[in-house]
Every structure is written in structure tokens, then in C-alpha cells.
């Protein structure tokens with residue numbers, strides 16, 4: 001992996017779309033969730049106006065923008081409200097994409113995860129903070145790893161857990177990844193792998209980065225890229241990347 005400063009105009013020449021992970025890339029990591037009985041409190045993070053402006057500039061320079069997150073659609077729409085006319089949203093780890101009011105579903109996880117949900121709900125452990133509202137995946141926020149959750153999921157050959165440091169995503173093994181979303185998004189926009197640059201910071205970005213022609217790691221201790229940017233610096237990883245791309249593009 002090379003530091004992003006090494007990125008050149010030639011590297012950028014084939015790029016038509018930039019894919020951004022959200023948490024740890026466009027906003028700092030960390031989700032505030034609290035669940036008590038039937039009441040769930042979930043904080044919506046705000047994308048800074050500076051990043052919204054940078055995305056606008058990239059779009060003006062001709063880049064397509066795709067957001068690829070483990071979050072639910074309702075949350076991403078709220079975060080990207082100001083630029084929804086030209087941004088596509090791939091949500092719940094590649095499960096579906098929203099673009100200009102149209103929905104594209106990439107996987108049907110219902111049959112495979114419907115029976116595990118009540119089993120997970122029945123686990124009582126004070127380290128479990130809450131279930132984040134989702135449609136196609138199950139996300140359980142915990143203060144630390146909970147072996148019981150892993151045991152329940154691992155007993156099902158169709159499912160797997162991905163721990164990201166603050167939550168488990170429970171996914172259809174091999175199929176339900178951000179790479180699935182990116183392959184469909186490439187079809188929607190008629191793009192090849194080499195036309196896509198993607199940036200992500202966490203274990204669930206591994207497949208996304210492998211599926212893009214120009215992968216950028218925002219945490220080289222967790223994911224591999226061709227280039228990397230520091231997770232914690234003066235600027236957010238997406239800010240650093242956008243500054244660099246805008247400086248190279250006439």
C-alpha cells in the first residue's frame with residue numbers, strides 16, 4: 001500500500017465513479033443507540049457542510065457518487081438530503097440501492113434470517129445496547145463482543161457475523177456484502193471495475209475494495225487498498241481523498 005500522496009492523474013484517468021463508506025470515512029466512527037423496552041433512541045450523524053460541498057465539486061467535475069454503508073436507507077437519506085438528486089445510496093451492506101427515488105433490491109435475505117431474529121432477541125446480556133432498525137440485515141450494537149451471539153449465528157450454516165468494533169452485522173454468508181451492491185451499481189451505471197474508486201475503513205469494506213479498480217483504505221490495520229489515508233488525522237479520510245482528487249482534476 002502506498003500513501004495517498006502518491007496518487008497520480010494517470011491513476012484517476014479511468015475513474016468515473018467514487019464510492020464512499022460513511023462511518024469512519026465521511027463522519028467519525030461511533031453510533032449512539034439506546035434501547036429500553038419498545039423505545040429505540042438512535043442519533044443521526046450529520047455530514048459536515050464542507051464534505052457536502054466537496055461531493056458537489058466532484059459531481060461538477062463529472063464523477064458519479066455512490067454511498068455504500070451498513071446503515072439503513074432512512075438514515076442515509078437524512079444524512080445526504082442536500083445532494084440526493086445526484087447521489088446513489090447503497091445500504092445495509094450491499095443489500096439494495098436507492099437512486100433518484102427508485103429502489104433496486106440486490107438480495108432477498110428473508111428466508112435465511114427470519115428464524116434467527118427471535119433467538120437473538122431472546123439473549124439478555126448487559127453488553128447488548130440495542131438492535132439498529134434494518135430491513136435486510138440484523139445489526140446488534142454491543143459494548144464489546146458477546147460470545148452467545150456468535151454461537152447462535154455460527155450454528156446456522158447460511159449466516160455469518162461481522163464485528164466492527166461497536167456492533168455485529170448478521171449477514172447471509174458470502175453473498176450479502178458491499179461487493180454485491182457495487183456489482184449491481186456498476187450495472188445500473190454501465191461501468192467496469194476499473195472505472196470505480198472506493199474508500200472504506202472497516203472489515204465490512206474488504207469485499208467492496210476488492211471489487212473496485214482503485215481501492216483506498218482509511219484504516220490499513222483493518223482493510224487493504226492500493227493507497228491508504230490515515231484514519232485519525234487533521235481531516236476525515238473522505239476529506240483527504242476529495243482534496244487530493246479535486247487537486248488532480250482540471
Ligand SMILES: [Mg+2]
Pocket residue numbers: 021022023024025200201202
Ligand atoms: Mg466504515
